[in-house]
Amino acid sequence: MTSTEGVGALFDRWQQRRLEPSQCPVRDVLDRLGDKWTSLIVVALAARDHRFAALHRAIPDISKRMLTQTLRDLERDGLVSRHVFPTTPPSVEYRLTPLGHSMLDPLGALVAWAESRHSEIRTARAVFDQRAA
Amino acid sequence: MTSTEGVGALFDRWQQRRLEPSQCPVRDVLDRLGDKWTSLIVVALAARDHRFAALHRAIPDISKRMLTQTLRDLERDGLVSRHVFPTTPPSVEYRLTPLGHSMLDPLGALVAWAESRHSEIRTARAVFDQRAA
DNA sequence: CTCCATTGGTCTCTATGTGAGACCTGGCCT
DNA sequence: AGGCCAGGTCTCACATAGAGACCAATGGAG
16 A cells, blocks of 8 residues: 555544544644654754754754753653763753654655755745735 | 665755755745644545535634635645635635645655554653653 | 525634743852 | 853743634525
């Protein structure tokens, strides 16, 4: 079965379960990727482990508040682990867990899609905006 | 090269380009998937074409406001097409474009990952919440 | 001829989420 | 004693999202 058929079939199963978010793995998981920063942080941590400040430098337009919050959520979901070192001042390193690493293949597929289709999307936007004006 | 290395390498390229969102395909595209409803709508339309009200029934907890807005964004990006039929009252059908269909394979990979890892994530959450309390 | 229901939205108001940036902690160096 | 560092938390202001009333055009019921 292709992924396409798979997604359609999955949708029908959702319908049967009436899309209760707590029952639906996809809602549960895509809602997390469905925030502005999660995937960006995962990709940054895929490249290498990062300390808090380094992560903030890597993704300059996230606020400390959201960085903390997103990291906590990722930690809670078991995708990221947090390691405190007793230096002074204490330093904290964030790493992908094996579970986090297991997400990189599918996420990579999406990223590859994004790269290959980007120009097509930008063209579509330009056409749409042209037509609107 | 594995997707993992691919994602890491991509990250380094982002760093070089300083992550300017308009220059970065991944920001550009993941920001769109990074809203609460886009992927859900794409998956619904993957199963079959939908009219506005049917889509609203399929995803009951989206507001009309956000449904309209998300559909417009998807249309603008060329992932979804809008077809108006001159019935009375006029009916509108939404369909995935070929570009939209091309996203289903990578999206399906992510969905499959979500399904297979869901119980692991739920366990991790329970452990984290336990520890916090 | 009037009244109502229908579809695909838009509008307004409120609630929630996000960002900016000040502040905190506490040990070390000068 | 004063200032610095990392890794946060806190508060306030603003942007975004949700709920639900409202709308326009038409066809059918009475």
